[in-house]
Amino acid sequence: MSERILEINDLHVSFDISAGEVQAVRGVDFYLNKGETLAIVGESGSGKSVTTKAITKLFQGDTGRIKKGSIKFLGEDLTQKTEKELIKLRGKDISMIFQDPMTSLNPTMKIGKQVMEPLMKHRNYSKSEAKKRALEILNLVGLPHAEQRFNAYPHQFSGGQRQRIVIATALACEPKILIADEPTTALDVTMQAQILDLMKSLQKKIETSIIFITHDLGVVANVADRVAIMYGGQMVETGEVDEIFYDPKHPYTWGLLSSMPDLETGADTELLAIPGTPPDLLHPPKGDAFAERSPYALEIDFKQMPPWFKVSPTHFVRSWLLDSRAPHVEPPEMVRKRLRTMPNNYTQPKQVERVSFDGE
Incomplete structure (x- = not known):
């Protein structure tokens, strides 16, 4: 069995604003194994970023708070750590890459110094040792002419190069966990592919999760080992990448897959859009958060939150459609088409059981 490096159980995160309490994360459970990549997928406002920022309480201002739950990193509950203790973890054991590299880099500081900083702070390197290691990591991430450009400023680099510098800074101390928050969104398609390939190769060299x-x-298809689908502040489906792509069970996952083009999608093919808008988490729904937008919603979906159902040892789904009393529902045609390309083990009927989710 793989070594469990992070385990989150029943996490609730709220933000107190003038209009009331925004329940941004509501009962999230997931785990991360050593050396693997877990992708958390969902629309804007689903709670993805808040969930990961909660790991080291990286909230802006004083409005964010963890109401309930545990976040165990190597067996220690981070929710019980003081701010001083968390500062020692950030950048050393748990690092984060943000979406826009220009907001992550200090525009007034030379890039070499920014890569050296975590090494001097967390590893107690001398200036000469930090510079040597900073140059090594900048070359490792493929920054052209790293030595000659060591004293350049962020604005003197392209977007893709700045993201490489951010990655170098995040990986300088060889963290045990790297959180990448939409790190390729601000880049063009070619540069996205390069950055994703870079992250995969660095993961093997540094053995980070x-x-x-x-x-x-x-x-997700290119980077992940496992996938967690998130909606309305909750995880609704989690499984290995092939299980999510070729045997999805939650209507929200169907919607995401149906709206995604592939190589066989012609110019005249109409991609499906998920109707409606995400729920207002100031007043979260009582039952399934996706019920209002789902054409497959059952009466119980509006009254009671569905439990976890176990499809396989690695595949869990939170949907009443998997209950033995629910009517049989076929996924949309675009999802069924994907299923037809798969080996038989994905199309055979499975024994689904209702479980109390424990991350196993």
Whole structure:
């Protein structure tokens, strides 16, 4: 069995604003194994970023708070750590890459110094040792002419190069967990592919575990080992990447897959859009958060939150459609088409059981 490096159980995160309490994360459970990449996928406002920022309480201002739940990193509950203790973890054991590299880099500081900073702070390197290691990591991430440009400023680099510098800074101390929050969204398609390939190769060299946040399922197929689908502040489906792509069970996952083009999608093919808007988490729904937007919603979906159902040892789904009493529902044609391309083990009927989710 793989070594469990992170385990989150029943996490609730709220933000107190003038209009009331925004329940941004509501009962999230997931785990991360050593050396693997977990992708968290969902629309804007689904709670992806808030969930990962909660790991080290990286909230802006004083409005965000963890109401309930545990976040165990190597067996220690981070929700019980003080701010001083968390500062020692940030950048050393758990690092984060944000979406826009220009907001992550200090525009007034030379890039070499920014890569050196975590090494001097967390590893107690001398200036000469930090510079040597900073140059090594900048070359490792493929920054052209790293030595000659060591004293350049962020605005003197392209967007893709700035993202490489951000990655170098995040990986300088060889963290055990790297959280990448939509790290390729601000880049063009060619540069996206290069950055994703870079992250995969660096992961093998440094042996770090990655949580990759994205709204793009196309990106997920290239980087993830496992996928967690998030909606309305909750996880609704989690499984290995092939299980999510070729045997999805939740209507929201069907909607995401149906709205994603592939190589066989012609110019005249109409991609499906998910109707409606995400729920207002100031007043979260009582039952299934996706019920209002789902054409497959059952009466119980509006009254009671569905439990977890176990499809396989690695595949869990939170949908009343998997209950033995529910009517049989076929996924949309675009999802069925994907299923037809798969080996028989994905199309055979499975024994689904209702479980109390424990991340196993």
